[in-house]
Structure formats: structure tokens, C-alpha cells
Amino acid sequence: MTDILGVDTGTKRPDRLAILLPLLESDPGNLALLADAAEAALDLREAGIAGDLLDRYAAISPLPSREANLAGLAALQMRQFDRAAEIFATLFAGGAKDNALRFNLAWAQANLKNFEQALEVLDDDSARELPQAAMLRVQLLHQLADFDGAGDAARDYILRHPDHRGLMAAVSVLALDIDDEALAEACAARAGEHPDALTTMGTLALGHERATEAVDLFDQALAANPDLPRAWVGLGLAKMLTGETASAAADIDRGANLFGDHLGSWIAAGWAHFVAGDTATSRARFDAAMALDPNFAETHGSLAVLDLLGGDIAEATRRSDIALRLDRKCYSAALAKSLIAASGGDHATAQRIFDHAARTPIGDSGRTIGQALAKMGLGIT
Incomplete structure (x- = not known):
């Protein structure tokens, strides 16, 4: 066996x-x-x-x-990461500074979510020597939102370690967040069947409206690793495009919970539940995003749309004003404002306008407003 x-x-x-x-x-x-x-x-x-x-x-x-x-x-x-970190930290403090030890200590700290401490140990020299250290360093810089530093390091490391699939997969995920689609696709292709690479390919397919292909790629990724939040959210968004709205909302919920503090996934979850007809759960997901960060424009805009459709024109106006102050390009706030203007402040008219708009595909993509809002929540336009 x-x-x-x-x-x-x-x-x-x-x-x-x-x-x-x-x-x-x-x-x-x-x-x-x-x-x-x-x-x-x-x-x-x-x-x-x-x-x-x-x-x-x-x-x-x-x-x-x-x-x-x-x-x-x-x-x-x-997976006794507390004990591992203690042992390796003692050795490190005692003068053992080789790159393998640095990686092991950083790996233990990263699994404890001590990302800054892990990065302090895992220096650039370690990453240049060891491909697994390069992979982890890219992931740590990405996790800590140092996108410029992560991008610069990633482009260097993939030249030094061109055959390491884990590194290629990690860079493919980073590349999505720094809007380098060519880098994402190239690295994912070199990472083979790595689940993070499959997730990247699924996300790229989703961005190009190839929903059926995206579902298959996300399914493959989750079969290999069921704890990938990006894959769960992506799978749910792809299912929304294929009309599987009920299971789509559940998938996005799972991804949002795995992410924990990723605002976009909670916004996507909220719109998925809205499209599925569950307005109460939709509001709960937007409220979860609000609790994480009260300064995210799309949260205020999304709640403004729900307030408007619920008949509270004054609150919808207030929330959409806040959203547009935070981000003048906020899509959901613009939607709320346009509905208020088109309805003349009449709730029933706003509801009829929205119901008609929600059934009308946007442009050539075939997406409805609800599907578009859910995709924008994850940053996929």
C-alpha cells in the first residue's frame, strides 16, 4: 500500500x-x-x-x-508546526543559518500564519538557491500584499528554477492578482496538474466566459486539494454562468469561508445568493464584508441595491453616495443610482426596471447584471 x-x-x-x-x-x-x-x-x-x-x-x-x-x-x-517552529528557531538562534534550515523554519511559521516572521527568515539568497524557498517567498510576499516585490521576485525566480512546478503554480496565482494574464497562463502551463495551476487556468477560462471549461478545471483542482478557496469561488461563479445557481451559492460560500477575510469573495457570495432568490442570505454576506472593512465601496453599493429593491429609497441613496465617495467607479453604486433616477424614487418602478434589466444579457457575454456583479466581486471582469 x-x-x-x-x-x-x-x-x-x-x-x-x-x-x-x-x-x-x-x-x-x-x-x-x-x-x-x-x-x-x-x-x-x-x-x-x-x-x-x-x-x-x-x-x-x-x-x-x-x-x-x-x-x-x-x-x-x-504537521506539528508549533513544535517545528520552536525547534528550528532554537537552532537558528544558535547560529545555524543554512538555507535548508531557513526554509524549514519559514515553512513552519507560514503554516502558523506568522507570515511576517516567516519572510524575515526566508531571505532572497535562500530563494535563489532552493526552488521550494523561492515558491514560499513568492507566496509570502503575495500574502503580505507586496505585489511589486512579489512580481519582481517571481520573474527572477522562474528563470532560476524553471522546472519547479510548485513555484510555477505559485507565480501563476500571483500573476492573476497583478493583472499579468500572459505570465499567469505561461506559468500555469509549466506547472502541469498542480491544483493551484489548474485553479489559475480555470480563472482564466472564467474570465473569457468559457464557463464549462472553467467548471472542469476547478473540479480537477478541488479533487486534488479540496481546501482551495479560489477554486471554490471560481467554481461557483462558473456554475452561475451555466445556470446552476443553487449549488453556485454554496460553492462560493465555502470559498469565502476558507478565505476568511477576502472581501471580494463575500461580495460574490452575496450576489450569488441574490441571483438564487435568497435576499436575506445575500444581505448577510454583504454584512459580513462590511464587518471586515467598512470602507469597501462595493459593499455599500451592493447593500444600496438591496435597500432600493426592499423599498428603502432613502437608505439606498445614502449608501450609494458613500460608495461613490469611496470609489467613483463603483459598479453596484452606479446601478443603484441609475435605478433611483430611472424610477423617480418610486420603489415599484425601480423593482420593475431591475427585474427587466436582470433578465437582459450585458453586451455580447450573455451575463446578467447579477452574474456580472458576482464576477466583479472576485475581480474577474
């Missing part, structure tokens, strides 16, 4: 570990044997066995730097 990494997880063990474990039974306090067996277990990705062996070592004598590093690797494999 093998795991997803192709490692044998059955009872048969590689010769090295099979030889060392019986030796330890007859000489359980042999520190060299304990360390070698722990290393052999890690090679097999048997992190639990490695950790137990190193605990036995530590009970006899403090772990030297080599054995402490093995303990940190075991903690990483077991």
Missing part, C-alpha cells in the same frame, strides 16, 4: 530501518543507533516512529543539532 507521496505504508520496511530496529531492541540506549533509525524512518516518512526514537534519545541526552533538526523535520511531517 502506498500513500499519496508514493511511500510504502504497509508492514514491509526498507532494509536500513529493518536492520536498525532489531539492533535497537538489543541495545536500546545506543544514541547513534537511535539517531540513524530516526533518520531512516524520516526517509520513509514514518514521522511518528522518528519522533518516538528521538524522544528516547532526548530522555538519555540532550539532542545535538543534527538530531534536533531531525526532530524538527519529524514535527513538520506530523
Whole structure:
């Protein structure tokens, strides 16, 4: 039996570990044997066995730097990121500064969402030497919204590490956010079946109105990694374009919850529920965006449209004014203002105008207003 990494997880063990474990039974306090067996277990990705062996070592004598590093690797494999970060930080403070250690410490910190601390450790030299460090450094700069720094670094690193699929996938995601479609497409193509790359290709297909193709790409990405928020939101938006409005809203909700603080995904979720006919949940999603940031124009504009359609012309006017002060190009606020003007402030007339407009495709895309608003929420125009 093998795991997803192709490692044998059955009872048969590689010769090295099979030889060392019986030796330890007859000489359980042999520190060299304990360390070698722990290393052999890690090679097999048997992190639990490695950790137990190193605990036995530590009970006899403090772990030297080599054995402490093995303990940190075991903690990483077991996703015990607090323990891994503590071990690697101690080694780092003690003077161990090699790039592999920097990457391991940064990886542990990143998984703890300590992004700034991770970036402080993972310097440019590490990224230039190790492709996995280059991948993580791009992701950290992206996460911290240093788009210029991330873009400059990414363009350098992909030349240095042209065959690393993880790096290419990470750059493809970044490229979407810095509006470099050519870079996104090129890197995604070189990343193969990496789920982030599939998500990028799905997003590009969605942006060009190829909804069926986008659904297939997002499905493939989520089959490989079900915790990709971009893929869930993208899948929901693609489903909206194919008319699957009920499941679309649920998919976008899942993506918004995985993102947590991504305003656009909550706006997209709100419009998805609106298109599905659930105005109450739509408002709740817009309220969630408002709680995250009261200065996002599209949130005020989206609520203005709901207020208008609910009969509160005064509140719709107030909210749309706020939205346009925040962003004079706010699409939802402009929609609210145009409905107010066209209806002469009459709620029933505004509702009729909107109902007609909502059924009318925009331009040559075939999108309705609700679908367009949902896509704009994620920044896909």
C-alpha cells in the first residue's frame, strides 16, 4: 500500500530501518543507533516512529543539532508546526543559518500564519538557491500584499528554477492578482496538474466566459486539494454562468469561508445568493464584508441595491453616495443610482426596471447584471 507521496505504508520496511530496529531492541540506549533509525524512518516518512526514537534519545541526552533538526523535520511531517517552529528557531538562534534550515523554519511559521516572521527568515539568497524557498517567498510576499516585490521576485525566480512546478503554480496565482494574464497562463502551463495551476487556468477560462471549461478545471483542482478557496469561488461563479445557481451559492460560500477575510469573495457570495432568490442570505454576506472593512465601496453599493429593491429609497441613496465617495467607479453604486433616477424614487418602478434589466444579457457575454456583479466581486471582469 502506498500513500499519496508514493511511500510504502504497509508492514514491509526498507532494509536500513529493518536492520536498525532489531539492533535497537538489543541495545536500546545506543544514541547513534537511535539517531540513524530516526533518520531512516524520516526517509520513509514514518514521522511518528522518528519522533518516538528521538524522544528516547532526548530522555538519555540532550539532542545535538543534527538530531534536533531531525526532530524538527519529524514535527513538520506530523504537521506539528508549533513544535517545528520552536525547534528550528532554537537552532537558528544558535547560529545555524543554512538555507535548508531557513526554509524549514519559514515553512513552519507560514503554516502558523506568522507570515511576517516567516519572510524575515526566508531571505532572497535562500530563494535563489532552493526552488521550494523561492515558491514560499513568492507566496509570502503575495500574502503580505507586496505585489511589486512579489512580481519582481517571481520573474527572477522562474528563470532560476524553471522546472519547479510548485513555484510555477505559485507565480501563476500571483500573476492573476497583478493583472499579468500572459505570465499567469505561461506559468500555469509549466506547472502541469498542480491544483493551484489548474485553479489559475480555470480563472482564466472564467474570465473569457468559457464557463464549462472553467467548471472542469476547478473540479480537477478541488479533487486534488479540496481546501482551495479560489477554486471554490471560481467554481461557483462558473456554475452561475451555466445556470446552476443553487449549488453556485454554496460553492462560493465555502470559498469565502476558507478565505476568511477576502472581501471580494463575500461580495460574490452575496450576489450569488441574490441571483438564487435568497435576499436575506445575500444581505448577510454583504454584512459580513462590511464587518471586515467598512470602507469597501462595493459593499455599500451592493447593500444600496438591496435597500432600493426592499423599498428603502432613502437608505439606498445614502449608501450609494458613500460608495461613490469611496470609489467613483463603483459598479453596484452606479446601478443603484441609475435605478433611483430611472424610477423617480418610486420603489415599484425601480423593482420593475431591475427585474427587466436582470433578465437582459450585458453586451455580447450573455451575463446578467447579477452574474456580472458576482464576477466583479472576485475581480474577474
